[in-house]
Amino acid sequence: MSNYTIKGETGEWEVVIGLEVHAQVTSNAKLFSGAATAFGAEPNTQVSLVDAAMPGMLPVPNRECIRQAVRTGMAIDAQINKWSRFDRKNYFYADLPQGYQISQLYHPLVGEGSLTIEADEKAGIAEAKRIGIERIHVEQDAGKLMHDQHPTMSYVDLNRSGVALMEIVSKPDMRSPAEAGAYVRKLRAILRYVGSCDGNMEEGSMRADVNVSVRKPGDAFGTRTETKNVNSVRFVMAVIEGEAKRQVALIESGGTVVQETRLYDPDRNETRSMRSKEDAHDYRYFPDPDLLPLELDDAFLDECRASLPELPDAKRARYIGEGISAYNADVLTAEVEAARWFDALLEAGAKPVAAANWVTSELFGALNRLGKDISESPVSPAQAAELLGLVADGTISGSIAKQVFEKMLESGDGAAAIVDRDGLKQTSDTGAIEAEIAKVLSANADKVAQYKGGKEALFGFFVGQTMKAMQGKANPQVVNELLKKALG
Template identity: 75%
Template structure:
């Protein structure tokens, strides 16, 4: 249970949240026509006669969209319905030439499932929490309207019209903005692992309708909810919940009551406002679409869907902390995004291969490099970093030199900078640029002897118990070696000599 509370004049209130996420299915062509789904085309260039709802056109279902919805359902451990059906949701709007949206109200393709949001105390999630998912159904997207191009007209672009969406409906299980934010991020991560949606919220590939209600702490009854439509970032989802919960509490405490209605979020003013829809706007008169037969899924199809699923975020995180012995933090960071773990796993395999060691032995080194060292260097180089040089082989070669003690951490960064800028061999750079540390005990010993001989008083003090002076000797030795001595070797030799 989250401890998110809204302080009201009459006491403490809690918020109950459910989310309906619309995720654009990754496919080449639309749900019921073969027009392209590519983003950013000329207006109305990707519209077929089917999408424009010309008389006599018939919808033909895109198998890939079905497959992606089923795979997504499997990834959230949901029941897959072998029988599902399409219904018409009737309403008139300029972005919907058919006069109805083809959706699945009565028999959705995916039933109940769930998703885990991980404990994150800093974000206000005290423990792991399972969020129930009620259903996923497939439906058509509508076109796009522009209102600011002409004084008396709205412009209609139907390119998006008929693109496949998955509507993923959560149960009202979230009780804080932080949980809702974590839910959206986790869902996005799963969709991107599965490859069923690119999760690009800026381009509108994922948007959420946010259902919010409030009740007195401990009240078993749910309050009246409002639905804020088309919220297109995690930050805005969280802001909507904060604003809407506050507004509802104030409204109720002032003697009013919450109206069940659709609202819009205005990010500039950070407030929600009523869409003032007409009374019977919600009378959608759903009925089964007579143009489409029921969808029956065969076992072989389901088997293919299941066997094509990749390792999913939770399983991967467990493997990283378990088999690879990684910290929870590193595992969570590395598994959140598809690009991150892909880069990490490639480098891990290459590093293990070059070192001739099992992956578990080099995992922590590779994780730290991937998460903090490498991004730091790339960022500091800015436009000078030529990422085509950033190969797994080069990265692994640098890591290999670090673990062999040939180069220090600082030298590794310098070598990496050169690799990124010019793309030479790391070993050759270390050699020709003098970026190697001295592990030759003879040379180091000679310098140590000199340092000790020059500072007999300090040696005396150290031996009589002034331990802190050890750092002084290390410093002097490193200075004499121009910073190129292997600190591990220096420490070891000094300890032996000072005895």
């Protein structure tokens, strides 16, 4: 469990955190209209008559958005409600053309589920922890207001209006900024594995409403505040820390926390109250009479389940079962692209442990240097498997493999071709190796004497010198054996 507390004048305070993550559903068209969802279009070009709430326009739900939310629910082992409904949440704002948001309050599509955050000693998470998820419902995104273009006007762009969102509501199960950060990262990974959200926080595909309250350990929950639209893991953690401290200071100075909506200002790293949401407590939810209840049949659910990929936890367990270290398994499963690349590498015949070491050190190092994502890797999994195969069967040594990999990155050629062309195949020709050993030993007679006098650590030196003389191409095992014999 987390030991995170806020130290106030009256003692230690526990922080209670719940997150409502809004994740944009990956779909071509909007939730209730045929307008496109692509990011960055000209203002109001991706707006249908439906999205602009013209008189007489009606919503018709997009099957793919429902499917993606169901698949996401399945990925967190949640109850999928075969009968759900859309409700209207009524409020007035310039980014909300209908005067209501179509959402799901009373009967959400997805019920209770959970995800597990892994232990992370450095972050103060002593052991893996299960975080409950209350529900996932599907709803419309709002449009966007621009405040800087005109001295007395704000401009409304409805391109995002009606884009499908999943609202993923956690239980108040988190107790530290680190746990909340781990939760968001894990949720993001799951969404990206499932393919239901691209997880791109910069473009607003994922935002979190952060609910924070504080209490003395053992007390009932305190009054919470909700900070809206926080769009990075770092900011989520900063909001929790700042808000918890603000609340503690407020309570300890005799004030009370008001249940309210707040806004985070990243530039000043502080939250402030949002007066524009004064009606927030009377949304007059009622079932949307333009839409019938959403009823899902078994065939639909079966397809959703069958189309789910292997998820991070299962993949991590499988890797560990194949002998890969827990650390490497974490690194390899954190991002779906890396995991897919690694699976392709295994598929192409690479040995798990060696492959994991190679990917996490050599490949990631090279990509980092080149400033590329794994999806842009100049070396394909099949090519990498060929390289690792040459090491495994003794054709080249590990150090030659590094050279070969560099040449592969530069030329795009295959490993075997490079080894052949550049004559990098390692040799087990005992005659040639023995000749070089003889030269090395005679050139280092003093060290031979020291070795024989008991300084056995010098053996490595002789191996190195011999390998260097052989230009790295000698089979290290053969070198070892012959050296032992020569020094014997």
